[in-house]
Amino acid sequence: MRRYWNFLLLLVASMVLLAACSKNDSASSDKGEKVTLTAWAWNVNVGALKEAAKEFQQENPNIELKVEDIGRLDVYDKLSTGLAAGGTGLPDIVLVEDDRIHGYVEAFPKGFLNLSEKGFDKHADHFPQFKKDLTMVDGKFYAMPFDAGPTGMFYRKDLFEKAGVKAEEIETWDDFLEAGKKIKKATGAYAMPLDKFKDDPIFRMMLNQLGVYYFDKDGKIDLTNPKAVQAMEMLKKFDDAKLIKDVDGWNGVVSATVDGSVATIPFGAWYYGTIIDQAKDTKGKWGVFLLPAFEKGGNRAANLGGSSWMIPASTKHPEEAYKFLEFFSTTKEIQLMAMEKYGLFPSLSTAYDSELFTSGVEFFSGEKIWQLFANEMKDIPTAYYTNDYSIALDESIKAQADVFNGKDVKKALKEAAERIKARTKREINRY
CATH class of the missing domain: 3.40.190.10 (Periplasmic binding protein-like II)
Structure with missing residues (x-):
């Protein structure tokens, strides 16, 4: 009997230690430890992500972002393979085109973080309805809205x-x-x-x-x-x-x-x-x-085109990944940078009252083409x-x-x- 109780106590102690370690992993950046997040993206999205990471690090010096520039179809091949393997080899952040989000969540219902549980619902009013419909499943956000294609x-x-x-x-x-x-x-x-x-x-x-x-x-x-x-x-x-x-x-x-x-x-x-x-x-x-x-x-x-950001549930740093993506997706200045430098039209409505949208475009003879597209989003x-x-x-x-x-x-x-x-x-x- 004594050997049984000793084993039981050892088992409980091990579980407590494991839980503590897990807690420390997800909050390591808060304790001054360095956390490196990995993101998969392609094309111009890579540059936008890297520039946003530099801005983010000014307030969060212990969180780094490693962006892997992978071809669009290669991202989906690797993502599908990793999800099928229970999350093996997946990044902390991944770019997914809007037409694929529901399919991934339906096929792998536990494969991605429920972002509503992290508090993203408070930003919902800043995105058009069609974009929310594409990034939400059963009323919950599974992706943070990014660029759109009005x-x-x-x-x-x-x-x-x-x-x-x-x-x-x-x-x-x-x-x-x-x-x-x-x-x-x-x-x-x-x-x-x-x-x-x-x-x-x-x-x-x-x-x-x-x-x-x-x-x-x-x-x-x-x-x-x-x-x-x-x-x-x-x-x-x-x-x-x-x-x-x-x-x-x-x-x-x-x-x-x-x-x-x-x-x-x-x-x-x-x-x-x-x-x-x-x-x-x-x-x-x-x-x-x-x-x-x-x-x-x-x-x-x-609308034609558009993509959003998802966090695989297998990430070891869910809090840090969420914190960075929330910064990226809901910061007006970051979205304006992504559009001005990389042509990524923002879904974030707070960006539309900026000078970039209200002024004319020289190449188009001064026409306010961005204002035209922005006004279209709600319809x-x-x-x-x-x-x-x-x-x-x-x-x-x-x-x-x-x-x-x-x-x-x-x-x-x-x-x-x-x-x-x-x-x-x-x-x-x-x-």
Whole structure:
């Protein structure tokens, strides 16, 4: 019996010691010990993160941030592998595109920290509803909102002027269709570029502005929705009128931007950076107007792209990781830095009253393009991605290709919905 009690006391003591060690690990920076956080990100996000870390260290000298610049798809490969292995090899902080957040949380419900439990709800009012819907699961934040992609029509003023077209008079897609015909006749330029058989960004923007998407809020397949049919039929009108330039992927879009073979590029606000970097000689020839509505007075707001920050539950430094990300995501000056230097459009609404947003942009002839995008944010509907988004995207692109090859729109979208059902076992909304 004595040996049993000695063993029990030893076991309890060990548990207490282990708990104390765990507590010390998570709060080590408060005791003056050095903590190094690791973050995974890609492209321009890396530079923004590094600069923010320097600012953060001024008040938190014991917390360092090591940023690993990993390709976007490589991040997802490593993240998925690590989550499947129970968190092995994962960083403290990871950048995740908004269309993947719900899928990750659904697939790995214990894989990420619940940020609402850490207190992030107090910042909720500073972000637009659509961004909150993308970063929250079951009413709880699992990601801190970062950049967004409010959409617009980047257009060549010189081509519009040569054709006698005024951007401010374009209110609907039908208006733009007629304007596109005039522009092509006068200048030879197409209305817009699209990799017709490999991507569907214009269709996605149209769906979003109409308040629908591949799936509805309950996760049902929604490609047979009359609004989805309306969007695809509108896109077909442009193709029938030979106003869409068929380009080869991203490089094809950029080439069309540079050589002036398209009059507009419908994209997210982030495309500004590509224009000023790749088409330097066109300074002063650009403007921006909102996506045309489907009827006069209809919604002209949509989103394309955007990402947010998540904290894997396997982190050994949850408090420090949260503290840094809260600083990064909710500090106005940091978000302005990320936009001004790296073109990352902020979701943080407190940034919109700054001079950067209220003043004109020289490259765009002094137009207040950032104010236009900022005003749009509150009107952007939520797109519901689910963890089957990649499958739906694949089948939607096939449907678009079928339509461009002559298939009836309703039939093409119905067949796409059936294929998604077969691949995902999800229900289809019937209309």
